[in-house]
Amino acid sequence: MAEGVVTIHDVAREAGVSIATVSRALAGSTTVAAATADRVRRAAAALGYEPNRAARALVTGRGQSVGLVIPDLENPFYSSVAKGMQNRVRAAGLTAIIADTDEDVDREREVLGQLAADVDRMILASPRAADADLLALAARSRIVLINRSLPGVPAVTADNADGIRQAVGHLLALGHTRIGYAGGPATSWSDAERRAGLTVAVDAWRAQDRDVTIVDLGAFRPGPAGGVAAADLAIAEGVTAVLVFNDQLALGLLGRLGERGVGVPEAMSVVGFDDVPVARLLAPALTTVAVPAQRMGAAAVDLLLAEVPPEGAAARVPEPGPRVVPVELQVRRSTAQVPRG
């Protein structure tokens, strides 16, 4: 902010037109003669004109930034999502406002309120808020959900059930019949979906007269600390394989298993979820369901920015349903055939 800031008036003077024409020419609007538009563009470039976002926002009624609400930036999955979002947002010439809620529902409410004042478009990753609150928000702002689905609200979700299906299929193929599931927070929509997928997969297996028992190890905060608790439970329950809600948990679990002297994969197989960048670098490399986090973030932005249907035709346009992105099991070293005996 200083003296040298060039406004639309300067461009207008330079080009010998009115500010209205400059505005139109630069907006690529119709109804401006090609020659004039060119002259304006040239003048703007020469002066290095940059429209003042605040002024534009004021008159258009808010607009050139989108909010990103993330549970925990230190969770690699979400930082990947954030990266994907931020990239796409900036590519669209907008700016990304980011907010971390620390996996806390109260903090989330607070953040949402604050953000709603600044921004009229936002992307919510794995929101913990109640359906009603989310719907109320959706009524005032344009929002897109990630890893949560709600009727009438556009969303991008991973194919959680299919991921679980792939994972248990893999484990069953290796001969495991007693499998633990270490879940995420009870409020997590993703966890609910994965549990549902789990029972479907298991039922299908049983329908073939095959044996399998799923041991619910409980719900854990999605950090490494939760994983160590899960590890002890897994050992106590005598399972030969553990399906884990996400890679963060798996990380802690793997560590604890090592401490307890339980070899992975010889004595215990472990399957994670997300395929965060470190997963392949662990020893043993983690078998996990790969979720394209960056792509999900980008997809959410696309959905958010997709042209809202013209007033009249609203009813005709297909409702923006949840975009379900495919996931794919990455088989690595943390899973092996069930130990004999």
Add this chain to the structure above:
Amino acid sequence: MAEGVVTIHDVAREAGVSIATVSRALAGSTTVAAATADRVRRAAAALGYEPNRAARALVTGRGQSVGLVIPDLENPFYSSVAKGMQNRVRAAGLTAIIADTDEDVDREREVLGQLAADVDRMILASPRAADADLLALAARSRIVLINRSLPGVPAVTADNADGIRQAVGHLLALGHTRIGYAGGPATSWSDAERRAGLTVAVDAWRAQDRDVTIVDLGAFRPGPAGGVAAADLAIAEGVTAVLVFNDQLALGLLGRLGERGVGVPEAMSVVGFDDVPVARLLAPALTTVAVPAQRMGAAAVDLLLAEVPPEGAAARVPEPGPRVVPVELQVRRSTAQVPRG
């Protein structure tokens, strides 16, 4: 954005005063009678008034958001920095605009230009840009650097030299005399500082007539991929310990060492830098120099938001020098005594 939005005019009407008075009362300004101020505040609260940021920004000449420029959100160190920044920014009632540069200098230039148009205060983490460009930017906007120092520009840096000193001290105490250094990008200021610290530490040791050789393994992109190249070099050079530019590199190095059948720490000790959250969870847990990333982010915000000295007194105020945050070696399992023979 809709009908129900309440403006300063509504508050003024409700309180029976002019909008000017409302503005002053809410700003906590002087020259407004206590009774009036109270009445205004009550009215504002009753109506749920939220000042329009765009309008305010327009008249005050830009203002209520700060930009955060990060080389790579997927690098856990930076996502921690981002988390710390974002927290503090939001606590101050501002909003954080985030931008990822993909560790690319051209991308960084582009981002900087784009951001400078939106924001007049920004925090640059490990910028790759040339000194001159940074100074030019600092002249126009208020900026704070992280992990880079430049005369006249406020900055928060880690005590890189001390970190290296601690690390080599540890390695020397364990009997290592042939130590490899796997560096970061040549353009990295942090790497330059660490290399400088390295020669100082080594010289001090030699002054005591002790033997030590540092083998420069080269410069690597700061991702796990760089680490595998470094691992092969380390083996080829016959070092018994490797000091690594950052934990990301160490991750790749550890993995490659495992593949090559080189036991850590029995055959090779490894020391990382940063202490990203996964470092303690690896097998073996990584010995590394802990850098308080979140705190650095928060400190940068504090520096950025510190009141700029009143016009006149400019010369008297101590220049905001670099805040150097202390670092601390975390000794874990990836380092051990030098192997015999």
Add this chain to the structure above:
DNA sequence: ACCAATCCTGAAAACGTTTTGATTCGCGGA
């Protein structure tokens, strides 16, 4: 030639705030 239609452009209003000069009011001193 004239009228209508089309195309382009400009003047001015509007957006919601902060801030700058007035202006009013009450009060103490002369």
Add this chain to the structure above:
DNA sequence: TCCGCGAATCAAAACGTTTTCAGGATTGGT
């Protein structure tokens, strides 16, 4: 009684843009 002064308030200007409305010029049809 009058004057001046400080305190509290207000009306209006300004910020830089988009957008509406109206006007002027050019064209085409008759």
